[in-house]
Amino acid sequence: MSYGATFPLWRQASGEVWRDYTRHAFVTELGDGTLPREAFLGYLVQDYLFLVHFARAWALAVTKADTIDEMRLCAATVHALIDEEMRLHVVTCAEAGIDEDMLARAEEKTANIAYTRYVLDAGHAGDFLDLLAALAPCVLGYGEIGARLLAEGRAAGTLDTNPYAAWITTYGGDEYQQVCTAVGNLIDTAVARRLGDAPDTTPRWTTLTQRFATATRLEVGFWDMGLTG
Ligand SMILES: Cc1ncc(C[n+]2csc(CCO)c2C)c(N)n1
Numbered sequence: 001m002s003y004g005a006t007f008p009l010w011r012q013a014s015g016e017v018w019r020d021y022t023r024h025a026f027v028t029e030l031g032d033g034t035l036p037r038e039a040f041l042g043y044l045v046q047d048y049l050f051l052v053h054f055a056r057a058w059a060l061a062v063t064k065a066d067t068i069d070e071m072r073l074c075a076a077t078v079h080a081l082i083d084e085e086m087r088l089h090v091v092t093c094a095e096a097g098i099d100e101d102m103l104a105r106a107e108e109k110t111a112n113i114a115y116t117r118y119v120l121d122a123g124h125a126g127d128f129l130d131l132l133a134a135l136a137p138c139v140l141g142y143g144e145i146g147a148r149l150l151a152e153g154r155a156a157g158t159l160d161t162n163p164y165a166a167w168i169t170t171y172g173g174d175e176y177q178q179v180c181t182a183v184g185n186l187i188d189t190a191v192a193r194r195l196g197d198a199p200d201t202t203p204r205w206t207t208l209t210q211r212f213a214t215a216t217r218l219e220v221g222f223w224d225m226g227l228t229g
Helices: 006-014 016-022 025-032 037-064 068-095 100-105 110-125 128-156 165-172 174-195 204-228
Strands: none
Touching: 006 016, 006 128, 006 174, 006 204, 016 128, 016 204, 025 037, 025 128, 025 165, 025 204, 037 068, 037 100, 037 110, 037 128, 037 204, 068 100, 068 165, 068 174, 110 128, 110 204, 128 165, 128 174, 128 204, 165 174, 174 204
16 A cells, blocks of 8 residues: 555655554454454553544644645544544444543553654644654554455455454545545645655655654554553
């Protein structure tokens, strides 16, 4: 999955850490269905809080945008996060006896605080591109992971019996893959508009790749937290 031209360059520049993120043990156990239920629920509770702050970060992107098209996609993402993605968390947790009030009052763990506040700070201290570079690993990494787990699950015929099939089909499915294509395109267009057609030769490029790599490292920390509680 390439999701445009910029993402593969940022992913490549981030080195080993991209593999640590997308091939993490948490991901492998989601894919083969062996992840303990308790670990998954603990992850979902933290991820609910994560999404609250991610919605704030995309709302910040609306204010940092330069064009109506940029604003439109960022505003639509705020809406999708609050009204669609968080619903998966609310419904799954409700089935396990955790209601939305409990989710909202759960204590944020440090790996979660570190990640979301890093992304928000990238946006506050920097511009639209800094914010997109910090947001990209989250959006496109889940797209890459979901697509791979879905293809592997289909090939092995294990999706029907995998308790995490809903998670895999949500991120691997066409609807979310189209979101990733749109975000990849947003990044390419925003980069070309601000840095021209040879962006990797500009002084900004190093900072942007560093932001992408740091956010990826914080994703690894999020999975670690999911396994260790
Ligand atoms: C730790 C963590 N990282 C990434 C995602 C995935 N994600 C976050 S926001 C969003 C939609 C934005 O377009 C998606 C797919 C997650 N849920 N939790």
